[in-house]
Amino acid sequence: MDIEILPLTEKKPRIQDESQLGFGSLFTDRMFLMEYEEGRGWHSPRIAPYAPFSLDPACAVLHYAQEIFEGLKAFRRQDGEIALFRPLDNFERFNRSARRMCMPEIEPAFALKALKQLLQLEADWIPRSEGTSLYIRPTMIATDPYLGVRPSLKYLFYIILSPVGAYYKGGFSPVKIWISDEYVRSTPGGTGEAKTGGNYAASLRASMEATAKGFDQVLWLDAVERKYVEEVGSMNICFLYDGKVITSPLKGTILDGITRRSILNLIKDMGLEIEERALSVAEIIDGAESGRLKEAFGTGTAAVVSPVGEFTYRDKTVTIGDGEMGELTGKLYETLTGIQYGKVADRHGWVEKL
Numbered sequence: 001m002d003i004e005i006l007p008l009t010e011k012k013p014r015i016q017d018e019s020q021l022g023f024g025s026l027f028t029d030r031m032f033l034m035e036y037e038e039g040r041g042w043h044s045p046r047i048a049p050y051a052p053f054s055l056d057p058a059c060a061v062l063h064y065a066q067e068i069f070e071g072l073k074a075f076r077r078q079d080g081e082i083a084l085f086r087p088l089d090n091f092e093r094f095n096r097s098a099r100r101m102c103m104p105e106i107e108p109a110f111a112l113k114a115l116k117q118l119l120q121l122e123a124d125w126i127p128r129s130e131g132t133s134l135y136i137r138p139t140m141i142a143t144d145p146y147l148g149v150r151p152s153l154k155y156l157f158y159i160i161l162s163p164v165g166a167y168y169k170g171g172f173s174p175v176k177i178w179i180s181d182e183y184v185r186s187t188p189g190g191t192g193e194a195k196t197g198g199n200y201a202a203s204l205r206a207s208m209e210a211t212a213k214g215f216d217q218v219l220w221l222d223a224v225e226r227k228y229v230e231e232v233g234s235m236n237i238c239f240l241y242d243g244k245v246i247t248s249p250l251k252g253t254i255l256d257g258i259t260r261r262s263i264l265n266l267i268k269d270m271g272l273e274i275e276e277r278a279l280s281v282a283e284i285i286d287g288a289e290s291g292r293l294k295e296a297f298g299t300g301t302a303a304v305v306s307p308v309g310e311f312t313y314r315d316k317t318v319t320i321g322d323g324e325m326g327e328l329t330g331k332l333y334e335t336l337t338g339i340q341y342g343k344v345a346d347r348h349g350w351v352e353k354l
């Protein structure tokens with residue numbers, strides 16, 4: 001399939017002050033899109049000016065949430081080159097989400113080619129200051145204008161780009177986490193492993209209550225026993241416990257994070273032992289009090305690693321370590337961002353240059 005490039009009639013003003021960049025509200029001039037129809041497959045791939053869509057009010061995504069997405073970043077490196085981090089992993093995960101949500105798969109190599117072409121055209125939107133990047137959001141929505149409940153026969157796939165500021169502008173501030181035993185994010189047999197909008201819609205209530213109580217994030221427990229750690233906010237979570245790194249296993253209820261995967265690799269490189277098992281709330285509380293739990297951090301594309309300062313469960317709050325970012329957490333952050341920005345050797349072949 002050849003990608004058509006439609007002319008750009010108007011250019012948005014470029015970012016003047018990169019320190020003012022936030023997350024996810026500013027978009028570049030162009031986007032990639034293509035459509036799918038049952039019997040015809042994917043067609044009409046094109047790069048077009050960024051613009052609102054016109055959708056039928058009956059279309060399936062608006063009623064039954066048949067939607068999936070991805071999140072990755074393009075980095076402007078020290079050597080001036082533009083790089084992506086493990087982009088094929090994102091498109092392969094996109095296809096796993098598609099299968100769960102009864103949506104058509106895309107060809108990962110074609111999606112990557114389309115993304116690279118879009119990035120070539122939008123390269124001057126990639127910010128230059130330390131810690132900034134261009135956030136990439138591939139998305140698929142069901143567009144069939146039909147109210148019957150069944151997988152849609154038509155889909156739209158698109159990629160939009162958003163310049164984002166440095167996540168840690170004022171230095172690292174460890175987050176305060178609320179452990180929720182009232183709300184759950186996902187259930188065995190549910191859609192927790194798919195990157196689908198509905199999981200996020202369902203999580204808003206708990207986040208809102210956590211924010212109102214003065215917490216930064218919600219820690220999700222397993223839906224069955226409400227005892228074991230799953231994820232935190234929209235990040236995977238790791239603990240440094242008795243000198244080992246413990247992280248929840250991939251059993252279908254949590255996202256298979258690409259940052260999680262990469263961090264686990266770096267931990268192995270350091271010679272530390274990893275246990276993929278669900279830590280219990282009791283182990284967090286006892287571990288923090290006895291000092292056996294030294295560090296805790298979330299992992300995800302947006303923050304890379306996010307150090308945890310405190311956990312609160314019911315009326316009990318415990319501090320992790322001295323409440324500051326731990327040594328291992330800091331080292332992992334420096335190494336992974338170093339690989340992304342070209343300051344640390346990419347020994348695993350994770351970086352894909354434009």
Ligand SMILES: *Cc1c(COP(=O)(O)O)cnc(C)c1O
Binds near residue numbers: 071233235300
């Ligand atoms: C996207 C996401 C993650 C992190 O995945 P990365 O590939 O590391 O960005 C973790 N949990 C949830 C629920 C997510 O949606």
